Amino acid sequence: MSDRRILRMASTGARVLAGALVSAVFVTAVVTAVAIPWPTHTQAPVQVTAQPAPASTVVVCGGPLLALGRNASNAAALSVAATQSLAVGVPDGDPAPTESTLAVPDARGAGPTVLTAAPQDGVRSEVAGAGSASVQASDLAGLAASSCQSPRMESWLVGGATTTGASDLVLLANPGAVAATVDLTVYGALGAQVPPGGRGVVIPPASERVLPLAGLILGEQAPVVHVEASGAPVRAALQTSLTRTLVPGGVDQVSAVSSADKLQIIPGVAVIAQAAQTSTDNPTTVLRVLSPLADATATVTVVGSTGATELTQKIPLKAGLPAELELAGLPAGVHTVRVAADQRIVSAVWSTTGFGQGADFAWYPAAPEIAASTLFAVPAGPSSVLSIANPGTAPVAVKLTPVGGAVRSVTIPAGRAVDVPVSPLATYTLDPQGGAKVRATISYSRVGGSGTTGDALAAIPVWPSDAAAHGIVVYPG
Template identity: 50%
Template structure:
């Protein structure tokens, strides 16, 4: 081997070794760069937390009691049978709410329903509450009705009424806004959910009330439930229910909406004023109507006397088929006040029908569920019989509740035991504040008198708008 070849081999080996060392160094440097923290420059974006300006508080009333077909020349004409007397008020220190009268579409006479609006004060929301009542004694309509004025909703549920012979029930759609609302009425009955032609694309003009006969949506349906869906503007939906038995009026009621299906529905202050009849009698004074709109489920029904822990009836398990309403006989309850609780694995809606009797001069009422009240909330007691406020505590700890009149002239402090209930007597035509403190409560008003029966739940005040973060 020549010296030149040896030198060339040595030179090549040296280059290979140097290259290997450089590669190893590069790998080590890369791994070190990944694993060790590098100096960074971070700049927090400018942000500002603001509370949106509160909107006006709006509630719409049901309006006068209505009658259909009094004009023989216009069998489907609607007329006012009795004016609604309304009690209203706003938060303490705020000016009285603004009052507006809606135009009753299709009615030639009568006064339309009232709308009350409370504008914010110093960027603070002002609550408003109102409730009305009416009494009528006529050949085609008789009884006492009372209902709370409610905020308009984009979706609501009407649980009550009938499309059978003798019933003259009316779906009331009120639009207190400034733009038209397009409403779809879905009627759930024995055949499931149906969208009848009379309930498709119903236009409710701003500042008006539309009246649609329930029988015109689903004639002959004994236990309907109506879902009201609105686009364009929210509407206040309600139901006027009435019945005539062999030419004798058997009562009237204005049924408020249920805001949404829930897995628990609790109906407070159901007033039983009639001694139970003979077992197996055809006339049932207390009925529970339920609907699971979306899925089959089993509902647990528990009826408990107010102020007691032991159920008045054996708890009952009821199978529900999706989209088909069902009624459960709760007859046999002694005279008193009751809470009806319905629990299920799937969301449902429910209401209780209660009657004072089945003869001339009797009345009935639909009791709808009471939502949870966890903030101080305003409510109004309408004119009529002295109302009873039922408080039900769903919590596992006692809840200290304060009920005071908006003008400060009345104040009641009570502690509702865990899982318990109690009743307080209030004055009619008065606006009250229900304050559950740090707890949560469910509450409802019941008005009972000679041939008069009505009930309405207490709804919570709208929550204040939360803070939002703005990035300029």
């Protein structure tokens, strides 16, 4: 063999060996790269938080008491039976709100008052208002009280009736600059119905429409009305009154229930001993409850002011059918009603001072949750009391401060309510501490009035103050 061939073979072997070594190194590198985590990079989306310019705070008051059928030539005409006395308050140092009046094409006389508070130093302002009206006439008698509330796109009216002797009115107020269109769904013995008179009801800007409840559904013992607005929010309320064989049996302005929920708390329910003692056939305290969407089971618990449980009962609920439960056997005093269900419900309690001349009644709607400092006003009325309920399982503390006055600390035991006297025509701040959540109602009661006074019973749930506008997160495209 020649030296050239030997050299060629050695050169070829060296190339094969080098290639094998390179391949081995490459494979090792790939395997190692797979085994070792690669560096990662997450690109957060670009976002900008924009704070909307604060809007004015606008609340609409209940307005005067209205009477139906006082005009002999027009039985369907509405007229003012009693004007509303207002209590209005703002935080210390803030200017007074501006006041305006809504037009009421359906009634003769003054309409409800609108309170508008402009922002101060780039921060949304608070304003509180509430009103009361008292009347003693042959067709209408009693005390009515209501708070001034922000208009909403949805609300529930739990109360009233369209049976013989009832004369109830649905009040729909639009304080905005554009028209609102409202659909009313009435829940009764036949379930949910949208009557022709409740579909597409147009409320012009800066005005209020008044609709007789009997014109929507007739012969209902326990109706519930669902109010849905489009175009602009509305403030919905119910004026309810009753006449028994030509004797007026009371009047009330019923605040809306803000939303359906699985837990409803109704503080401040007054049970009048006189009514329970003189009535054997008629219930004097009744709970009305509706599960609008699904069958449910509700547990009703009534707790007295001492913390004693006075009643516990389960009631079945059929979807869309209002149910009523007589709260019989309760001792006289102020009570808290708790309604817990496995589906969303709305509820309210009716109570009366009696069934004879001079009697009055009140509806106590479920109170909304208060989780932050809230400003509220107390209108004129007898024996005004603030009932603060703690539905939680641990004691909570709240601070109750009259505007311009000293702070009062109140501790509320778990599952109970505390009743605190409040001054008429005063404004207070209710501030739950440490993330606590409470419910509250202002209630009035007077029994045994003489002359032109008569009995008086009324209640106003305390609504949380409007929260400041939250920032809006914008993701640029």
